[in-house]
Amino acid sequence: MAGVLVIGELNDDALQSITGELLAAGRRIADVTGENVGVALLNGGDAVGQETISLGADNAYLVQDEVLAEMQLDAQVAALEKVCSEVQPSVVLIGRTLAGRDVGPRLAFRLGVGLAQDCLQVEADANSGRVVAVRPVYGGNALAKVTFPDANPQMVVMRAKAYEPLDADDSRAGEVSIINPGLDSSVVKARLVETVSQAAEGVRLEDANIVVGGGRGLGGPEPFDQLEDLARLLGGAVGASRAVCDAGWLDHSYQVGLTGKTITPDLYITVGISGASQHMAGCSASKNIIAINRDADANIFKSASFGVVGDWKNVLPSFIETVRELVNS
Incomplete structure (x- = not known):
């Protein structure tokens, strides 16, 4: 027993x-x-x-x-x-x-x-x-x-x-x-009619030790290509806030939060994420959070180990280039 x-x-x-x-x-x-x-x-x-x-x-x-x-x-x-x-x-x-x-x-x-x-x-x-x-x-x-x-x-x-x-x-x-x-x-009261498999590359969001997350502050789906580049360099995965997924910029499989996926990475880099409580409920167990946001009063900074107050368009490209140099050195 x-x-x-x-x-x-x-x-x-x-x-x-x-x-x-x-x-x-x-x-x-x-x-x-x-x-x-x-x-x-x-x-x-x-x-x-x-x-x-x-x-x-x-x-x-x-x-x-x-x-x-x-x-x-x-x-x-x-x-x-x-x-x-x-x-x-x-x-x-x-x-x-x-x-x-x-x-x-x-x-x-x-x-x-x-x-x-x-x-x-x-x-x-x-x-x-x-x-x-x-x-x-x-x-x-x-x-x-x-x-x-x-x-x-x-x-x-x-x-x-x-x-x-x-x-x-x-x-x-x-x-x-x-x-x-x-x-x-x-x-059995219901029957399985069809199973549709979704192709995925790289590390699963739930299993990733490093996650790069984007929010509504990015302004559209195009900047997520840069987040993909950063995640690839770090061997991590890309996540997103609910607002991003609701807007159709990314599929809901990327959503982190109370109604999305729960992540517990060693490092969570957020770009343009305000840090609403529903989002933080899905990432609060992250060991370290780095926040990039132009709003100095954004809630995300209360949980961040390190924060950068500034426009992501100025911060992110130089950050990615620095990471690239470190990875390739």
């Missing part, structure tokens, strides 16, 4: 980084409560099961069922409900991914428990053993500590990059077992 159950995620049979991050968070809880850490992998194979053991899991549950072939949401929720019924965890950790944001609330409703969404930190209280989670509120302007009543499981949806995965230890021992939830095809 698993005291802490991590809902793992796979992509083309490979373990997603969020799974390792959640296992690291789960170990923090288990080290206080003395419980085991388990991970549920939908349609996972023995190889990824063993990989999760090396990353900190004590038990890997490979959830296998023909109904899960298309990984449809209804089937995933039904399968995970069966897993929780069998494993009886006291804590369930889910990643705040595209899938996790849908699965988490539905699973919590099925289990009749509450859910802490969009959490940045999680730990166990040494006295009560209950989970205490930290999550942003008021558009990211404040942090709240939340805990749970006596009902189990305590369910937490964690932001990506909130924790670094533990170093893989192939000497760790653990148990890999198969769970067949015995799903009936009638649980």
Whole structure:
């Protein structure tokens, strides 16, 4: 049985980084409560099961069922409900991914428990053993500590990059077992009609250690070519504010913010971004923010480690050229 159950995620049979991050968070809880850490992998194979053991899991549950072939949401929720019924965890950790944001609330409703969404930190209280989670509120302007009543499981949806995965230890021992939830095809209420893949080059925005973001202050889509050049030189990715994406300058897949993607880079360079609270909610965990904005009173400067007050048309070209010289030297 698993005291802490991590809902793992796979992509083309490979373990997603969020799974390792959640296992690291789960170990923090288990080290206080003395419980085991388990991970549920939908349609996972023995190889990824063993990989999760090396990353900190004590038990890997490979959830296998023909109904899960298309990984449809209804089937995933039904399968995970069966897993929780069998494993009886006291804590369930889910990643705040595209899938996790849908699965988490539905699973919590099925289990009749509450859910802490969009959490940045999680730990166990040494006295009560209950989970205490930290999550942003008021558009990211404040942090709240939340805990749970006596009902189990305590369910937490964690932001990506909130924790670094533990170093893989192939000497760790653990148990890999198969769970067949015995799903009936009638649980699937919607059908997948078509999957459209979007071609992407370079580093994914969510995974980038360096992000160059542009805002409405750039005045149009053309300046983003310069941001692309800078991101390419630094080995990073390009992001944008909601205003940019709503204006059609860039696709919404570039959007950073409360209703966009959450990023946690080592360096976030913003150009023409004012720093509205909704945008900052998606980048507040950035280790360093450099802001370029001609408005000295822009909110972005309150969060910036370094700031340049000036017209980006004058600042950005010389900055890019300096970076180019440093990279090529």
